[in-house]
Amino acid sequence: MEEFKKATSILINGKRYPVPDNLPANTSLNEFIRTHAHLKGTKNTCQEGGCGACIVAVKSVHPTTGEQLEYGVNSCLLPVFACADWEIITVEGVGNRTTGYHDVQARLAKGNGTQCGYCSVGMVMNMYSLLKSKPELTMEEIENSFGGNLCRCTGYRPILDSFKSFAKDAPKSLLDKCADIEDLITICPVKKKLCVRNGACNTENCDGKEEAADVGRKGPRFIPLQDGSCWYHPGEKKEIFAILQNCSDTNYMFVGGNTAHGVYRVTSKIKHYINLNGVTELHSIENSGGTITLGASTSLTTAMEHFYKTSELQPQKFGYLKELADHIDLIANVPVRNTGTLAGNLAIKNQHKEFPSDLFLILETVGAQIVVEDVSHKETILSPSDFVNFDMTKKLMTKIIMPQIDSEQYVCKTFKIMPRSQNAHAYVNAGFLFKVDKKDNFKVLEKPNIVFGGITPEFVS
Numbered sequence: 401m402e403e404f405k406k407a408t409s410i411l412i413n414g415k416r417y418p419v420p421d422n423l424p425a426n427t428s429l430n431e432f433i434r435t436h437a438h439l440k441g442t443k444n445t446c447q448e449g450g451c452g453a454c455i456v457a458v459k460s461v462h463p464t465t466g467e468q469l470e471y472g473v474n475s476c477l478l479p480v481f482a483c484a485d486w487e488i489i490t491v492e493g494v495g496n497r498t499t500g501y502h503d504v505q506a507r508l509a510k511g512n513g514t515q516c517g518y519c520s521v522g523m524v525m526n527m528y529s530l531l532k533s534k535p536e537l538t539m540e541e542i543e544n545s546f547g548g549n550l551c552r553c554t555g556y557r558p559i560l561d562s563f564k565s566f567a568k569d570a571p572k573s574l575l576d577k578c579a580d581i582e583d584l585i586t587i588c589p590v591k592k593k594l595c596v597r598n599g600a601c602n603t604e605n606c607d608g609k610e611e612a613a614d615v616g617r618k619g620p621r622f623i624p625l626q627d628g629s630c631w632y633h634p635g636e637k638k639e640i641f642a643i644l645q646n647c648s649d650t651n652y653m654f655v656g657g658n659t660a661h662g663v664y665r666v667t668s669k670i671k672h673y674i675n676l677n678g679v680t681e682l683h684s685i686e687n688s689g690g691t692i693t694l695g696a697s698t699s700l701t702t703a704m705e706h707f708y709k710t711s712e713l714q715p716q717k718f719g720y721l722k723e724l725a726d727h728i729d730l731i732a733n734v735p736v737r738n739t740g741t742l743a744g745n746l747a748i749k750n751q752h753k754e755f756p757s758d759l760f761l762i763l764e765t766v767g768a769q770i771v772v773e774d775v776s777h778k779e780t781i782l783s784p785s786d787f788v789n790f791d792m793t794k795k796l797m798t799k800i801i802m803p804q805i806d807s808e809q810y811v812c813k814t815f816k817i818m819p820r821s822q823n824a825h826a827y828v829n830a831g832f833l834f835k836v837d838k839k840d841n842f843k844v845l846e847k848p849n850i851v852f853g854g855i856t857p858e859f860v861s
Contacts, residue, residue, distance in 0.1 A: 407420060407421035407423070407624075407631075408484045408623055409484070410432070410480060410483055410484060410486075410488065411486070411488065412437050412439065412487075412489075413439075413490060413492060413493030414487075414493070417432075419436075419480060419481065419484075421623070421624065421625045421626050422625075422626045423480070423625070424627060425479070425481065425627060425629035425630075425631065425673055426479055426670070426673075427479065427480050427481070428447075428475065428477065428478065428479060428480065429473075429475040429478040429480045430442060430447075430454045430475035430476040431444070431480070432480040433456070433475060433488070433490060439492050441521050442456055442475060442490050442491065442521060442525075443518060443519075443522065444476065445476075445518075446476070447476045447662075448477075448661075448662035448663075449474040449476060449477045449548070449659055449661075449662035449733075449735070450548065450662065450733075450823065451519070451522070451549070452519065452522035452523070452526060452546075452548045452549030452550060452733070452735070453518060453519055453522040453549075453550075454474055454475045454476040455473065455475070455521075455522040455525040455526050455548075455549075455735050456475045456488055456489060456490050456491075456525055457470060457471070457473075457489040457494075457525055457528060457532065458470065458472070458486050458487070458489075459486060459487040459488075459489070460485065460486045460487075460677075461485070462683065463635075463677070463678050463679060463682075464684045464695070469533070470529065470532040470533055471529050471532070471533050471735075472525055472528075472530070472735045472738060473657075473735050473738055473739050474548075474659075474662075474735045474739075475488075477657065477658050477659050477661050477662055478657070478739065479655065479673070481623060481631040481673065482631075482655050482658065482673075482675050482677065484623075484633065485633070485677075485678065490525075491525055494524065494525070502528065504524050504527050504531070504566070505524050507562045507565060508523065508524060508559065508562045508563070511558050511559075511561055511577070512554075512562075513558045513559040513561075513563075515554055516552075516553050519549060519551040519552075519553075522549050523549050523551070523559055523563075526545065526546060526548070526549055526734065527542075527563045527566070529735075530545055530734070531566060536568050537566065537567050537568065538567050538568060538569050539564040539567040539569055539570060542563050542564050542566070543560055544729070544822075546560065546563075547733045547734070547820075547821075547823040548732070548734060548735055548822075548823050549733075561574060565577075621633045621634070621635070628671060629670065629673065630672055630673065631673045631675065632673065632674045632675065633675045633678055634676075634678065634679055635678050635679060636679065636680070636681070637679060637773075637796070637798070639679075640674060640676070640679065640796055641773075641775045641777070641796070643672065643674055644674075644775050644796075647671070647672045647794075648671075649793050650668065651669070651670060651671040651672060652670070653666065653670045653672070653674065654674050654676055654743075654747070654796075655673055655674065655675045655676065656676050656677060656697055656739065656740070656741040656743065656744045657699070657736070657738075657740040657744060658739075659736045659740040659744060660744055660747070660748050663748065663755070664751075676697045676741075677697070681695060682696055682697035682743075682798065683697050683698060685698060685702075685706055687710065691801050691802060691803055691804060692706075692710065693800070693801050694706070694742060694799065694800045694801075694802070695798070695799065696741065696742055696771075696796075696798050696799055696800060697742070697743055698741060698742050698800075699739060699740065700736075700737035700738075700740050700742065700745070700759075701737045701738045703725075703728065704725045704737070707721035707724055707725035707728070708721070708722060708725045711725070716806060716807050716808060717805070717806070718802075718804065718805070719805075719807035720766060720805050720833075721802070723812050723813060723814055724766070724812075724814070726814075727762050727814045727816065728758070728759070728762075730758065730816050730822070731758050731759065733822065733823045742759065745759040745760070746759060746760060746770065746784070746787065746797065747792070749788055750787060750788055750790065750792055753788065754857035756825050756829060756853050756854045758816060758829055758853075760788070760853070761814065761829050761830070761831050761851055761853045763784045764783065764784040764785055764849075764851045765814060765831030765832065765851045766803065766805060766812060766831075766833060766849070767833075768783075768801060768802050768803065769781050769783065769800070770782045770783070770797060770799075771797070771798050771799035771800075771801065772787070772790065772795050772796065772797050772798065773795065773796050773798050774794060774795045774796075775795075779798075781801075805833075808838070809836070809838075809845075810834065810835050810836070811832075811833070811836055811842070812831075812832070813832045814829070814830065815829060815830045816829045817829065826853060827854055828852065828853065828854040829852070829854055830851065830852050830853070831849070832848060832849070832851075833848055833850075835848070
């Protein structure tokens with residue numbers, strides 16, 4: 401591989417691997433990990449972000465806050481050229497026969513959570529990533545976080561029981577069931593508690609936080625490839641429009657989480673790939689002027705967390721956001737939501753009218769606004785229903801504006817009928833926003849917002 405020109409490089413398990421410029425522009429992270437880095441622990445199965453066998457952990461820097469993040473992603477969906485500024489951790493980097501197994505791996509084995517073992521890697525990586533992103537998990541949160549991991553052998557119960565032993569509310573009976581102190585479970589030498597850091601701590605560093613990953617702006621901003629395609633990594637919005645001015649109307653693609661690849665495959669030749677993950681303006685969140693403005697590249701996970709937090713802090717003005725966050729929790733699965741963006745989900749609906757977008761439905765229900773900017777920097781503010789039919793050629797979705805809704809006067813409810821309780825598109829979904837007089841038996845005071853999806857591709861009410 402060294403004989404080829406290095407287009408860029410990628411950090412995997414602390415080792416930097418050159419990424420040659422003779423690779424196809426849409427080469428997935430999964431393919432690179434398995435074929436070029438020769439790390440076969442990460443599996444390659446559905447290639448749609450549905451089975452979870454390909455999950456790896458990512459360390460990245462939030463482009464707005466500068467916070468170092470660690471979370472799980474589906475490596476089958478992410479293009480390797482979009483990962484230049486990240487560190488990737490595979491199951492080999494979590495634990496192995498040489499360096500010892502991580503407690504997540506050991507406890508899964510002890511709890512009889514592996515049979516054929518094919519899904520086990522994805523299960524381990526999802527649980528590992530969950531603990532890194534939120535160490536204080538409840539059993540309910542853990543059970544709700546595996547909708548994107550499929551297993552054909554165990555029936556899931558031994559897997560979930562093994563992982564629930566990491567929960568802060570795990571009962572002693574579950575801990576006793578999974579624990580074998582002598583062989584498997586590591587006890588923190590300082591706190592004398594179960595340790596998810598495999599004993600790698602001391603009195604100076606025992607707060608559960610690891611040294612910051614060496615990630616951030618280090619990769620090239622422009623990567624030309626031998627097949628004639630180019631990857632761009634802009635850091636500012638103005639750079640995006642400069643790139644667009646040099647593109648034809650059809651030969652460019654914006655890249656966020658690339659999770660749409662799991663639903664609709666790109667069949668045309670793409671020459672210009674524009675990675676939006678490092679653009680500060682597109683990831684900011686502002687609460688001001690009675691509204692909440694989210695950057696269009698905000699991930700579904702970040703939006704959901706912000707909605708929950710804001711609904712608790714300002715229940716009268718933004719209490720409805722809890723209903724929306726609960727609905728977002730029904731969209732895809734945790735690794736998909738970690739990288740999938742608001743703009744990406746809405747863009748699918750713009751290009752494929754038949755797509756049963758839950759995000760479109762809930763935003764239309766509450767009267768949210770979508771801000772689109774063109775190369776001349778002219779902004780257009782649209783309702784979600786108007787956006788669906790809007791020509792997005794050479795335009796960029798920049799913001800989503802959430803209104804203030806008085807919870808004393810309005811009732812907001814959304815519903816999703818689906819073939820499974822998790823990780824499935826809706827058969828039919830619906831949203832309702834009523835202004836009512838709660839003291840007069842919930843008398844409806846004005847024309848409500850009623851939105852149905854899934855009736856026909858064109859139907860919006």
